[in-house]
Amino acid sequence: xxxxxxTPKFRILKIGQSMTLQCTQDxxxxxxxxxxxxxxxxxxxxxxxxxxxxxxxxxxxxxxxVSRSTTEDFPLRLELAAPSQTSVYFCASxxxxxxxxxxxxxxxxxxxx
Amino acid sequence: xxxxxxxEGPVTLSEEAFLTINCTYTxxxxxxxxxxxQYPGEGLQLLLKATKADDKGSNxxxxxxxxxxxxxxxxxxxSVQVSDSAVYFCALRQNSGYALNFxxxxxxxxxx
Numbered sequence: 001x002x003x004x005x006x007t008p009k010f011r012i013l014k015i016g017q018s019m020t021l022q023c024t025q026d027x028x029x030x031x032x033x034x035x036x037x038x039x040x041x042x043x044x045x046x047x048x049x050x051x052x053x054x055x056x057x058x059x060x061x062x063x064x065x066v067s068r069s070t071t072e073d074f075p076l077r078l079e080l081a082a083p084s085q086t087s088v089y090f091c092a093s094x095x096x097x098x099x100x101x102x103x104x105x106x107x108x109x110x111x112x113x
Numbered sequence: 114x115x116x117x118x119x120x121e122g123p124v125t126l127s128e129e130a131f132l133t134i135n136c137t138y139t140x141x142x143x144x145x146x147x148x149x150x151q152y153p154g155e156g157l158q159l160l161l162k163a164t165k166a167d168d169k170g171s172n173x174x175x176x177x178x179x180x181x182x183x184x185x186x187x188x189x190x191x192s193v194q195v196s197d198s199a200v201y202f203c204a205l206r207q208n209s210g211y212a213l214n215f216x217x218x219x220x221x222x223x224x225x
Contacts, residue, residue, distance in 0.1 A: 004156070031211050042117075042202065042217040043157075050211060058212065090156055094211070099145050099164045102213060104156030 002026050006091050006105035013081040013112045021076040021108050023091030031094045032074040033102065034058075034066065036087040043090065049074055081112045115140045117203050119216035126193055126223050134188040134219045136177075136203035144205040146170075146179055146186040147213065151200045160188075160201070193223045 007022045025032065030051045035043040045058030049068040063085060065077040074093075078085060088109050092102040120135040138144065145164045149157040161170030163179035163186065170177050175190045186203060200220050204213040 033212055035215075040217060043213075043215040045212050048212050092156075099162070099206075101147065101159040101162065102157070104158070106154070106156045 004091055004093055004103050004105035006089075006108050008108060009106070010109045011111070013078075013110065015081060015083065015112060017081050018077070018079050019081070019110075021078075021089055021091075021110075023074045023076070023105060024072050025074075025091075025093040025103070026072065027093060027095070027103065028071060029093035029103070030071065030096050032068065033092045033094075034064070034074070034076045035090045035092065036060065037090060037107070038087050046076065046089075078110075083112050086110060086112045115144065115205060115207055115214045117205055117214055117216035119201075119203050119219050122200075122218070122220040124219060124221045126221070128195055128223055128225055129192045130223075132188070132190040132193045132197075132221070134201055134203075134221070136186045136188065136216060138184050138186065138203075138205050140184075140205055140207055142207065143181075144207050146177070147204040147206070148175070148177055148186070148188050149202040149204060149215075151202065151218070153199075157202060193221075195223045195225055197221060198223045 004025045033048045034046040047066040049055045091105045116139045147162045148160040150160045161172040163170040166181035200218045203216040
């Protein structure tokens with residue numbers, strides 16, 4: 001099982017550039033999430049989706065956009081990259097259950113200079 | 114709002130030592146509680162979970178008990194191994210929500 005797959009693994013952007021972080025899952029999970037992880041700060045929720053066509057903001061959505069056109073894919077878009085967006089980004093998914101765990105991808109390390 | 118507080122790291126232990134990583138939470142109602150582990154260069158993996166008061170989650174020698182009276186979910190292991198070196202995250206899910214609220218993580222280093 002591939003689980004949750006994120007691409008790319010690493011990326012360096014210049015200030016003002018844009019990019020899309022890709023995330024796909026093959027577990028037929030309805031719920032998908034984007035988190036960012038900063039040193040000593042844990043994980044902060046950026047956006048989440050409870051199903052195709054439905055997305056909602058998390059704790060730190062500013063500067064990001066998402067879409068969910070299929071159950072499998074949940075891309076994260078950065079339109080105007082800023083140094084504050086330097087972070088490690090994790091995509092995760094879970095099934096329709098309050099007690100189901102999140103399954104995480106291996107992350108994308110993004111540096112904005 | 115919901116929040117999770119973990120003990121600060123890094124924690125350095127010798128192999129076969131006893132491990133405790135403290136975790137306390139703030140939430141309304143009865144959240145589900147989780148411990149995740151992150152090995153270098155990887156995403157987070159579920160280690161164990163507990164869904165109601167007095168439940169004990171266990172996996173790979175690790176244990177944690179959901180204590181509602183002290184709002185705690187401390188992680189313990191009787192004898193750590195070098196391979197347990199990783200970052201450990203405590204997390205909660207409010208029953209009405211979907212996403213998890215994570216603590217800041219505790220780095221554990223086990224030396225031979």
